[in-house]
Amino acid sequence: MSAVICLLSSPAALSQQGSDPAAGQQAFNNACRTCHIMREGDNRLGPNLHKVVGRKAGSLSGYNYSSAMKEADFVWDEAKLDRFIASPDEVVPGHKMKPYGGLASKEERTKIVAFLAQSQ
Incomplete structure (x- = not known):
């Protein structure tokens, strides 16, 4: 059982969780x-x-x-987007996205980031 948990929490498994375009679109639409x-x-x-x-x-x-x-001195990548969606105030204090305070669900953020990345 612990091997299954380990496999499901691996970075590759997490990326696959967010790779369903319909689920990503829905998460994006919701948030x-x-x-x-x-x-x-x-x-x-x-x-x-x-x-x-x-x-x-x-x-x-x-x-x-x-x-x-x-003035933010970075390029958006998947990790930075995930951190920003989770807590924008920590990544870019002074942003204009008020009252948005972040999305706690790692699963939903993973779907959104995968959806954003597929537009490349």
């Missing part, structure tokens, strides 16, 4: 779509997240980011 969309060039209350993995934080033209996000 993010109020403010974000995946369509390139279509900024809403938040910037569009099309090809966010690999993009420098605060750099999408046509969106008015907070100064904190503009």
